Amino acid sequence: MTVSHETVVVTGASTGIGAASARELARRGFHVLAGVRREQDADALRGPGIEPVILDITQPEHIAELAGRVSSLRALVNNAAVQTNAPVEALPLSEWRRQFEVNLFGHIAVTQALLPALLRRSGRVVNISSVGGRVAMATYGPYASTKFALEAVSDSLRRELAPLGVRVVVVEPGAVRTEMPDRVIAATKQQAATMSPEHRERYGKLIQAANAHAAAHIPGGRSAADAAKVIAKAVTAGKPRTRYTVGRDAALGTRLARVVPDRLLDWALAASLRPHYPKVSPVPR
Incomplete structure (x- = not known):
């Protein structure tokens, strides 16, 4: 079946912000092709206005199959992401490449494939970045670098497509209460366990502090439904801003990040981590 009327594609829709965005856009009357990686996720998401499709954005055949059935498209929401935090020195290049494959190259591949359908509808590309696409905390270098890159690609794409009637919008969430933070902390701990003794000596306490900092801030974050409303606004606004933040x-x-000197920002970020470092027990005398 070819889908052509008021269709929106959302990648990474299995859980969290992606699933909430699929539901919010369906509630607003769109036909949502919701990209998921497993059939069980498809079964959990399927509902009125939501048609799950198996989509791994690193697999060209999945992307080609999706593009082949969409003749015109109102919006593409590039949301899929993976994240493992680690110091720059300590993360293997294979993991750097994995994060870039999903968080950047996968989105570029989907955008390239669906642009003809977006051009027919004067549609919209909504790229889900992060506050980490503007500020890179210690241990967040791998993930933040993919988001910094996505921000740059979004700027170029916006300037390229504006004369053709397609708008490009970036959404930058902060802390959001989803399953992802727990997965990130678990993946970070698993990665840290494989580090060399020298790397553990240099960075072990920093990684513990960064994980504790993240865990402490998530409960006060916005809900996935709140994030989905911002994303829906980015899709539907008549004159959308180039960027929206969430939280x-x-x-x-x-x-x-725009106004504070680097050294002052370094100091502020280090100060925010300091209370989360593991406490050192005093040595008995």
């Missing part, structure tokens, strides 16, 4: 932390972080 006070994202709004503050992106502003600070």
